[in-house]
Amino acid sequence: MSDSKDLSKFVEEFADQVRRHVSSWTATREDSPGEFPVDLAPPATARVDPASIRSAADLAPYIDHTLLKPEARAEDVAKVAREAREHGFATVCVNSAQVATAAKVLAGSKTVPIAVVGFPLGASLSSAKAFEAREAIRAGAREIDMVLNVGALKAREHALVFQDIRAVVDACRPVPVKVILETSLLTDEEKVFGCLLSKSAGAAFVKTSTGFGSGGATVEDVALMRLTVGEGVGVKASGGIRSSEDALKMLRAGANRLGASASVAIVNGQVSTAKY
């Protein structure tokens, strides 16, 4: 589905279908502010002008510096948080149990801690994802990256996918939620549905990958996701971004946030040799 006219038609048709799926649900919900007294500016969602990136270091404000390895120790998280402060990354992205450690190091800095939820499979209960998100926010997370219910998306159980995302969005409000699609497991049609459902459910961003799946971010997927969500929702490219060249390609394709564990190499103009 590379032709953008075909895609626009596809999006139009399926947007209607998605709206029908979700209208009964949204009718019963209120977009009330959440219980967390967080003073947050809404994150930028529109695409980045690649001409504004004049050096590798200019990429830093668009990068979520990420450490999600199961073997990461508190001292590893603290190190990543110190690196993020030093380089001026947008955020530090860690597992929910490690947010407090990151938050401590980041106190008083512009870089904020963020947490993944339902990670990496997306297959846990919506209530568990919502609880995890709420607790992560209590521990200091200022954005939440959730994995959607991939199996339900592939089974075209769109109401279920919507409700799963909405449960987390409601639990987090006003903290922004990014929805990880795990694009390497999806057809183009499923990617478009994932984006439309995320947007309808109030997600601030759609995000390509966990970094733990069978593939990471691709230029084609990022372009498809940006075309689908428009400018009012952000697009985060993540998984396998290892150099400033990779990063720039993603921004050119329409990403406005990048998730990477190789962030320091990226902003230093080096290429990380870490395998995907």
Ligand SMILES: O=C[C@H](O)COP(=O)(O)O
């Ligand atoms: O959410 C972000 C990804 O986990 C980062 O993946 P990466 O280690 O391939 O950069």
